[in-house]
Amino acid sequence: MKIMILGAGGVGGYLGARFLRAVEPDVTLVARGAHLDKIRQEGLTILEDTERYTVHPAHATDDPEGLGLFDLILVTLKDTDLDDGLERIRNNVGPQTVILPLLNGVEYRPRILKRYPQADVLEGCIYILSNIVEPGVIRKKGKIFRLCWGKEGFDPADYRPIVELFDRALPRHKPTAEIAYEQWKKFLFISPMAVLTSIYKVPMDRIAQEHADELRELTEEIAALAQAKGVPLTRQDVEATLEQAAKVLPGAKTSMQLDIERNKPAEIEALAGYVVREGDRLGVKVPTMEKLYRALRLRTSE
Ligand SMILES: NC(=O)C1=CN([C@@H]2O[C@H](COP(=O)(O)OP(=O)(O)OC[C@H]3O[C@@H](n4cnc5c(N)ncnc54)[C@H](OP(=O)(O)O)[C@@H]3O)[C@@H](O)[C@H]2O)C=CC1
Ligand SMILES: CC(C)(CO)C(=O)C(=O)O
The missing domain is CATH 1.10.1040.10 (N-(1-d-carboxylethyl)-l-norvaline Dehydrogenase; domain 2)
Known part of the structure; x- marks a missing residue:
C-alpha cells in the first residue's frame, strides 16, 4: 500500500513511524523546514516510553506533486494549514485514494470532498499526546492512544488492507460507522x-x-x-x-x-x-x- 502522511508532525510523524516499523516500506512523509531537513538527513526519531527508534521513509518531501497516486493519505496537518496542504496533493489523489483526516475538530469530510470529489474521504479522530520536541524528533507521552475512523454506512470489510495495516502497526484502533x-x-x-x-x-x-x-x-x-x-x-x-x-x-x-x-x-x-x-x-x-x-x-x- 502506498501511504502518504500529509503533515508528519506530532501525530502524523508518530503514525508514519509505526507504519514503517510494521514493515510497510512505502510511506511518504510530507513535512517542511528544519524538521523535514532532519528527517531527510538522519531519519525520523521517536521517543516512546523508554524506547528510542529511528525510521527512514521511502520519501520525505514538502512537495509530493511528482510522486504519483496514493492508496491512503492520512491528513495530520493543523486546521490552519489544511487548505494549503490539500492543494499540494492535487496530483496524488485518484478514484482509489482513501483520505483519512485526523485533525481535531469536526466536519472535515465535506471540506475535503469538495476539493477531491473523486476520492474516498473518511472521517477520523485520535487521542494521543505526541509532539515534535526538536527537528526530526517526536516524543509520544504516556499510554494514551485511540484512533477511530470510518464514515456513515461504512463496512470495515471493504477496507481490509487498511484494517490489517492498523491492526499490525497501531496499539489500538476502531473502524466504525458511528464516526460522527x-x-x-x-x-x-x-x-x-x-x-x-x-x-x-x-x-x-x-x-x-x-x-x-x-x-x-x-x-x-x-x-x-x-x-x-x-x-x-x-x-x-x-x-x-x-x-x-x-x-x-x-x-x-x-x-x-x-x-x-x-x-x-x-x-x-x-x-x-x-x-x-x-x-x-x-x-x-x-x-x-x-x-x-x-x-x-x-x-x-x-
Ligand atoms: N499533538 C497532539 O498530541 C495531538 C494533536 N491532534 C490534532 O492533530 C492535528 C495535527 O497536530 P500535530 O501533529 O500536533 O501538528 P504538528 O504541527 O506537530 O504537525 C503538523 C506538521 O505538518 C507540517 N506542515 C504544515 N503545513 C505543511 C505544508 N503545507 N507542507 C508540508 N508540511 C506542512 C508542520 O510544519 P510546521 O511545524 O512548519 O508548521 C508540522 O511539521 C491537529 O489538528 C491537532 O489538533 C490531535 C490529538 C493529539
Ligand atoms: C488533549 C489531547 C492530547 C488528546 O488527544 C489532544 O487532542 C490535543 O492536545 O490536541
Whole structure:
C-alpha cells in the first residue's frame, strides 16, 4: 500500500513511524523546514516510553506533486494549514485514494470532498499526546492512544488492507460507522480543554481542578450543539468526559495551548469559532464559548 502522511508532525510523524516499523516500506512523509531537513538527513526519531527508534521513509518531501497516486493519505496537518496542504496533493489523489483526516475538530469530510470529489474521504479522530520536541524528533507521552475512523454506512470489510495495516502497526484502533458520534465525543473533550488551557495557561489536570464550572458549561454547550445537529451525545457522555478530564496525565498540555505558547497559528476557529458560528446558525445558546472565543481572539492578536 502506498501511504502518504500529509503533515508528519506530532501525530502524523508518530503514525508514519509505526507504519514503517510494521514493515510497510512505502510511506511518504510530507513535512517542511528544519524538521523535514532532519528527517531527510538522519531519519525520523521517536521517543516512546523508554524506547528510542529511528525510521527512514521511502520519501520525505514538502512537495509530493511528482510522486504519483496514493492508496491512503492520512491528513495530520493543523486546521490552519489544511487548505494549503490539500492543494499540494492535487496530483496524488485518484478514484482509489482513501483520505483519512485526523485533525481535531469536526466536519472535515465535506471540506475535503469538495476539493477531491473523486476520492474516498473518511472521517477520523485520535487521542494521543505526541509532539515534535526538536527537528526530526517526536516524543509520544504516556499510554494514551485511540484512533477511530470510518464514515456513515461504512463496512470495515471493504477496507481490509487498511484494517490489517492498523491492526499490525497501531496499539489500538476502531473502524466504525458511528464516526460522527466518536468525533463529537472527542470534540466534547478537546474543544473545552483546548480553550481553557489556552486561556488560563495551565495544564489539563489543573483545568479540571480549578476551572471545573467553566469546563462543565462548555462541555454542556457542545453536547447541546451536537444534539441540535443530530449527533446523539448524551448526559452520560458529558459526565464521562468530565471524569476523563479529571484523570488526564498530570502536567499534560493541549496541542492548541502549545501552539499559542510557541507563537504558532492556533486552531481557534476549528475548536472554538466553529461552536459559536454553528450555535448561532442553529439557535443553540453557547454563551461561555462566545465569551472565551472572544478572549482568545483578542489574546492571540495582541
Ligand atoms: N499533538 C497532539 O498530541 C495531538 C494533536 N491532534 C490534532 O492533530 C492535528 C495535527 O497536530 P500535530 O501533529 O500536533 O501538528 P504538528 O504541527 O506537530 O504537525 C503538523 C506538521 O505538518 C507540517 N506542515 C504544515 N503545513 C505543511 C505544508 N503545507 N507542507 C508540508 N508540511 C506542512 C508542520 O510544519 P510546521 O511545524 O512548519 O508548521 C508540522 O511539521 C491537529 O489538528 C491537532 O489538533 C490531535 C490529538 C493529539
Ligand atoms: C488533549 C489531547 C492530547 C488528546 O488527544 C489532544 O487532542 C490535543 O492536545 O490536541
